[in-house]
Ligand code: ACM
């Protein structure tokens with residue numbers, strides 16, 4: 149397991165608790181991510197400004213990076229581990245058979261160090277310790293002073309960490325500064341390098357030589373493949389598994405940590421009530437289905453896969469309770485996956501054992517997440533009508549529900565079969581154990597019946613497979629998406645495409661209004677459409693009306709469409725939607741295609 153202490157800083161006592169949990173799960177390595185743009189967290193005696201300057205940022209972003217405009221909290225934030233504390237943690241881990249591997253990032257994610265020692269950058273200017281999240285252009289300039297600085301830091305690091313491996317970062321290092329730096333360009337010529345990627349490779353190889361000369365080996369993120377791998381490097385594959393396959397085929401050792409299965413900073417549930425996270429979606433079951441041996445390797449090549457790691461990046465994780473919430477129980481699933489051969493994996497059995505493990509985590513005062521009993525629901529329509537179906541998460545526990553706004557208890561109606569839906573319905577449901585104790589959060593769904601529910605719908609293009617929600621039928625299931633999160637299953641997302649929606653009501657039906665809404669969040673590349681037309685047709689597909697519609701500003705991030713139809717009797721409804729197009733200069737994602745997100749279409 150990994151932990152980022154750069155974005156947020158966690159006390160020694162918590163690091164020990166984290167190590168205890170790793171020991172309990174038979175994890176044998178702790179990857180301690182100690183340096184970042186937003187803070188340098190390890191005492192280096194030779195360079196006091198790392199403690200005085202690089203360990204502190206003036207303030208921190210409030211909310212999500214995507215919320216525009218950015219706002220800051222105005223509070224100085226930081227801290228670092230003294231060398232005595234580091235020794236104490238390394239010894240504590242060793243007693244529990246855990247090796248601590250420190251990460252000292254280079255050449256990127258080094259803005260805090262450059263803020264302390266600006267001459268180490270290409271421009272000589274002080275960029276300040278970062279207070280926003282992201283990837284920054286101020287990276288170390290590969291000049292002699294920089295290598296002297298890093299080697300002196302590594303000398304102190306090696307004294308503290310007896311691990312065979314030292315992680316040197318290597319990820320997300322934009323080459324902008326190097327392209328415009330005279331010293332970098334002279335070095336490229338002098339060393340006969342092709343470009344800035346080969347310059348990064350030169351940088352990493354030089355550090356590798358230094359560490360090898362001290363009897364140590366390097367680990368780097370998979371970007372160290374670009375421009376050529378350093379001869380003895382181990383690759384940590386995070387941007388998928390391609391880096392793992394490429395490195396193993398070159399005979400290099402690999403650690404698997406793909407975002408798809410190992411990023412425990414991603415959301416683990418679609419509940420509206422989940423605490424703010426960076427994004428993504430990685431539920432427990434998906435972690436359990438991880439196979440650390442990527443496809444495309446021979447048996448011999450797969451010997452280079454040393455293991456896998458869960459990553460806990462802490463941009464949106466402010467305190468230790470939240471680290472526990474994000475890391476557990478996903479780390480429990482990862483541990484089992486790593487110590488179990490593929491044919492012995494059984495998710496149902498794991499869930500049963502996890503219920504018992506909860507008791508141990510309760511005793512250890514762990515703020516673990518529990519989404520095991522979370523209810524899933526969906527509206528199904530067929531020739532007999534519409535029905536709402538509930539599913540009790542992973543277990544065969546009992547669901548009780550109400551339809552009168554009251555809180556469900558174990559005395560409420562028991563859910564057996566799907567619930568017929570003929571009128572508007574506000575459903576509340578929860579999972580209970582045999583003693584009547586509520587196990588889940590209360591699941592709520594509001595179904596608003598309208599003329600199109602359960603009718604036929606066709607889309608001219610498929611939604612993106614990342615935002616396919618509950619499919620086209622989800623646009624006429626009577627259920628509106630979240631006002632805040634476009635990632636739920638009621639919103640459909642289309643990337644760059646124009647869209648025509650065709651609804652067939654089956655018979656000519658008198659219509660009064662048609663309403664829907666679009667998401668509008670330009671910081672997230674999501675734009676309301678540039679044009680919407682609504683057309684009505686009779687059973688012979690003769691046009692009855694056709695109008696261009698102006699969208700109205702709704703609440704934050706929403707644009708509403710509302711069309712009054714003068715009681716026309718129509719069978720077919722066409723909604724013709726033109727995508728915004730290319731994102732303009734100056735905006736986030738400029739030059740890329742805009743996303744279009746559409747919600748329930750109410751026909752009344
Ligand atoms: C990473 O997530 N930048 C390794």
Ligand code: ZN
Nearest residue numbers: 270289329332
């Ligand atoms: Zn430079």
